[in-house]
Amino acid sequence: MDKKALLIALLLTSGLASAQEADPDGFTQPLKELKFNPGLDQREFERATLDALNVFDPFESWNRRVYHFNYRFDEWVFLPVVRGYTFVTPRVVRSGVSNFFSNLGDVPNLLNSILQLRGQRSMQITARLMFNTTIGLAGLWDPATRMGLPKQNEDFGQTLGHYGVSEGPFLMLPVLGPSNLRDTSGLVVDFVAEDQINFLNVAEASSNHPEITVLRMVDKRYSTNFRYGQLNTPFEYEKLRYVYTQARRLQIAE
Amino acid sequence: MLRLRLAALLGSLIFCAQVLAADLDANTYGFPITNPFEATIATTPPDLRSQVPANEDINQSDYDLKLRPERETELPDNFWPVKSLRYRLARQKGPAPLVFVIAGTGGHYASTHAESLKRLFYGAGYHVVQLSSPTSYDFMAAASRHATPGISSEDADDLYRVMQAVRAQHPSLPITDFYLTGYSLGALDAAFVSHLDETRRSFNFKRVLLLNPPVNLYTSVTNLDRLVQTRVKGVDDTTTFYQVVLGKLTRYFQQKGYIDLNDALLFDFQESRQRLTNEQMAMLIGTAFRFSSSDIAFTSDLINHRGLITPAKYPITEGTSLTRFYKRALQCDFDCYITEQLIPYWRAKYDGGSLSQLINQVSLYALEDYLKGSSKIAVMHNADDLILGPGDLGFLRRTLGDRLTLYPHGGHCGNLNYRVNGDAMLEFFRG
Numbered sequence: 001m002d003k004k005a006l007l008i009a010l011l012l013t014s015g016l017a018s019a020q021e022a023d024p025d026g027f028t029q030p031l032k033e034l035k036f037n038p039g040l041d042q043r044e045f046e047r048a049t050l051d052a053l054n055v056f057d058p059f060e061s062w063n064r065r066v067y068h069f070n071y072r073f074d075e076w077v078f079l080p081v082v083r084g085y086t087f088v089t090p091r092v093v094r095s096g097v098s099n100f101f102s103n104l105g106d107v108p109n110l111l112n113s114i115l116q117l118r119g120q121r122s123m124q125i126t127a128r129l130m131f132n133t134t135i136g137l138a139g140l141w142d143p144a145t146r147m148g149l150p151k152q153n154e155d156f157g158q159t160l161g162h163y164g165v166s167e168g169p170f171l172m173l174p175v176l177g178p179s180n181l182r183d184t185s186g187l188v189v190d191f192v193a194e195d196q197i198n199f200l201n202v203a204e205a206s207s208n209h210p211e212i213t214v215l216r217m218v219d220k221r222y223s224t225n226f227r228y229g230q231l232n233t234p235f236e237y238e239k240l241r242y243v244y245t246q247a248r249r250l251q252i253a254e
Numbered sequence: 255m256l257r258l259r260l261a262a263l264l265g266s267l268i269f270c271a272q273v274l275a276a277d278l279d280a281n282t283y284g285f286p287i288t289n290p291f292e293a294t295i296a297t298t299p300p301d302l303r304s305q306v307p308a309n310e311d312i313n314q315s316d317y318d319l320k321l322r323p324e325r326e327t328e329l330p331d332n333f334w335p336v337k338s339l340r341y342r343l344a345r346q347k348g349p350a351p352l353v354f355v356i357a358g359t360g361g362h363y364a365s366t367h368a369e370s371l372k373r374l375f376y377g378a379g380y381h382v383v384q385l386s387s388p389t390s391y392d393f394m395a396a397a398s399r400h401a402t403p404g405i406s407s408e409d410a411d412d413l414y415r416v417m418q419a420v421r422a423q424h425p426s427l428p429i430t431d432f433y434l435t436g437y438s439l440g441a442l443d444a445a446f447v448s449h450l451d452e453t454r455r456s457f458n459f460k461r462v463l464l465l466n467p468p469v470n471l472y473t474s475v476t477n478l479d480r481l482v483q484t485r486v487k488g489v490d491d492t493t494t495f496y497q498v499v500l501g502k503l504t505r506y507f508q509q510k511g512y513i514d515l516n517d518a519l520l521f522d523f524q525e526s527r528q529r530l531t532n533e534q535m536a537m538l539i540g541t542a543f544r545f546s547s548s549d550i551a552f553t554s555d556l557i558n559h560r561g562l563i564t565p566a567k568y569p570i571t572e573g574t575s576l577t578r579f580y581k582r583a584l585q586c587d588f589d590c591y592i593t594e595q596l597i598p599y600w601r602a603k604y605d606g607g608s609l610s611q612l613i614n615q616v617s618l619y620a621l622e623d624y625l626k627g628s629s630k631i632a633v634m635h636n637a638d639d640l641i642l643g644p645g646d647l648g649f650l651r652r653t654l655g656d657r658l659t660l661y662p663h664g665g666h667c668g669n670l671n672y673r674v675n676g677d678a679m680l681e682f683f684r685g
Contacts, residue, residue: 025647026277026660028638030290031477034536035485045482045537045544048494049584053577061573064332068572071335091310152512229335232362232391233549234556235580246500254507 055241056169063172067237070177071228074221078175082222096140097219102151103132103139107199108190112154116162124149138200153251156193157186161252170241178244278674280662285669290638291535293668296520297366304676306373314344314372316364319419321397329395329557330570339396341420342384344376349428351460352381353683354417356447358438358667360546361387367437370671378680381429383420387440388412389546394553400603401557403550404596406471406616410446417447418456432457433683437667438641439474441467441633442618448631449624461683464633466641466667469650472613473643475588479547481540481640482587484533495537502528539640539666548583551591555583562594618649625653632657632682634675636664 022028037044057063086094110125128144128151135143145151160182161167168181179187195203206212231239280288286302287293318338326337341363353375357368363384372382386393388409394401398412421429434457436444441464448462468474488498506528507513523529530538555563563582570576586594592609600606606615614620625631633654635647650658659678661669669675 022637023644025645025651026637027642027644027647028290029644030638030640030665031480031536033532035533036480036483037485042483044486044489044495045541046585048489048496049541049544050581051494052496053581060575060577064575065573068332068334075335086310150512150514227364229340229392230362230364232360232365232386233545234333234391234552235549235576238577238580246496250500250504250507251513253504254513 052242053238055245058169064237066172066174070175073175074228078221081218085218085222098223099142100139101216101219104199104202107197108194109152109154111193112156112159115159121152125152155186156189157183158252160186178240183248276656276659278661283662283674285663285672288663290640290665291532291539292524293663293665294539294640295535297668298672299521300517302673303671304374304673306377312344312376314342316340316342317423321419325395332570332572333395336392336395339392339416344372344382345427346379346381349430350379350381351431351433352383352429353433353435355382355384356436356440356443357387358440359387360390360549362390367667367670374676385416388443389439389550391549391553402554402595402599404616405600406442406446409443410450413443413447414450431460433461434459435463435465437465437670439468441465445618445621449621460630461685462631463679463682465670466635466639467618467633468641469618469646470613470643471617474641477641478540478543479587479589481536482544484536486533486537487531544587547588547591548586551586552579552583554595622653634659636661638663638665640666
């Protein structure tokens with residue numbers, strides 16, 4: 001008798017539980033639990049999105065032309081070259097190349113992290129540079145990440161932002177893509193700094209052997225996942241502009 | 255007496271279990287994300303996904319089709335990338351069956367779900383062709399005859415022409431059989447394409463798999479439109495929804511100490527103190543769909559010179575700012591697109607009547623008899639899918655019987671890359 005009672009109780013409770021969760025077809029009605037705004041207050045999507053479209057872009061017409069130039073350059077020059085590069089070099093070589101240039105990039109990362117007076121981060125990047133340059137054979141291999149020292153990007157644009165320099169107008173740079181006035185100046189400073197420091201003698205070698213610079217650009221495109229048209233919208237320019245602006249703010253705040 | 259009742263109860267339970275043979279219970283299924291919004295956004299945790307080849311190990315290329323040469327001159331200059339239709343073909347070395355994959359609402363042939371399905375089928379030895387959705391910007395511009403998507407039979411007709419053109423572009427590709435699949439709206443398209451194929455017979459699809467299809471298209475559209483009307487905590491007069499989410503992301507990365515974007519990011523984020531609420535996630539999902547609806551409204555209006563969003567004959571060059579048209583298009587949700595563009599077009603072309611007539615014509619209901627009788631079609635769906643309404647699963651159960659597999663969790667398409675789902679898809683195709 002007890003067993004029967006137990007069985008009935010079980011059946012009843014399981015029936016109740018499933019009645020709360022699912023209808024007789026098994027549908028659990030996921031929207032039922034959501035809280036909705038009352039009728040007159042349902043325009044948050046429109047409000048937020050229209051607000052997000054306000055980016056300071058006085059050179060928009062020029063920027064858009066550059067965007068279309070970059071799109072074509074990517075399709076007709078950059079990506080075919082990257083495909084050729086992927087075809088002729090084995091994967092281990094490609095990752096060696098990426099690691100090598102990434103290690104070089106840790107020099108401006110360190111510099112900017114010091115300029116921002118970030119002690120712990122500077123030490124971590126110094127450790128990364130040491131491990132990757134020595135154990136990692138001049139950066140061909142990236143043991144530091146495996147040792148728990150993740151890559152941390154800091155550039156001069158971020159340093160400027162860190163000290164409150166405003167973004168300035170949005171700029172679409174030929175080949176390099178979205179930027180703004182502050183980050184473009186930062187780019188120039190980082191470039192000059194790297195040239196002066198001449199870490200591992202790469203800057204000097206590059207001026208005699210432009211193929212190093214070309215390889216670096218190919219590697220940069222190879223390791224960047226973005227593809228023009230991938231967002232598949234007539235408003236890709238607007239979306240890139242918004243995402244770039246927000247991503248930079250996030251990097252500066254972090 | 256009591257015994258009799260018990261026996262009857264148990265009997266009916268056993269009977270129920272038989273009817274629901276294709277239902278998986280949550281424990282056996284083992285999908286870890288029981289929140290449908292989280293599943294929709296983050297999909298399967300990386301270590302539970304199907305084992306698939308890396309992109310670099312897939313022999314694949316993108317190809318162009320020129321299907322609507324008149325658009326070359328009709329469309330403004332800044333549409334140059336979508337004047338021909340692009341698709342992706344991954345080919346096996348020798349003879350193999352070919353799977354067509356149709357993307358969901360607004361989806362590109364290379365969108366995330368289409369890519370992950372490609373990897374799955376390619377890894378199992380199929381040639382794979384990925385196609386953009388008839389509702390996507392590129393398809394509307396380059397392949398659609400009327401560029402007013404939403405009438406399922408017409409969209410299927412457009413798709414069918416594209417598939418025939420794809421086949422004609424690779425005459426030497428050794429294909430043994432044709433298979434067809436699609437997810438979300440692409441699954442509804444797949445059903446209509448399969449139906450069309452019964453008369454045109456270009457492919458004779460061996461099996462057709464519908465992944466998370468809308469049943470009643472209007473229910474799905476209404477659900478998606480509603481997702482952006484949720485009450486989101488933190489939104490006030492000075493803070494917009496995006497600012498709330500970005501603020502959370504910023505604090506999350508600050509606590510973490512560095513920015514690392516990877517597959518596991520979202521799971522880690524949802525474990526953190528900054529986790530998003532259901533309303534916030536619903537808003538994010540709804541936002542993605544609203545972006546699609548504004549793209550559709552804008553593109554359809556522009557191609558057909560309706561003058562609702564872009565004034566007819568407005569000069570557009572590569573330097574023209576589209577932002578103000580975007581602002582107008584953003585205020586048009588799916589319902590607005592249907593009312594302002596789809597229904598007038600449908601009425602003019604088919605002498606159509608009421609909204610409910612249109613809904614019946616474009617939803618799975620229209621294919622009820624075909625779905626009932628055609629054993630080569632199966633549906634996989636989730637009990638907690640956001641695009642369904644009450645009664646939809648009942649329709650699928652009645653129509654497909656045990657050809658419906660119902661998973662207890664996964665939200666909208668969140669479990670497509672889960673191992674168990676992947677195995678079931680391959681199993682179905684293997685027959």
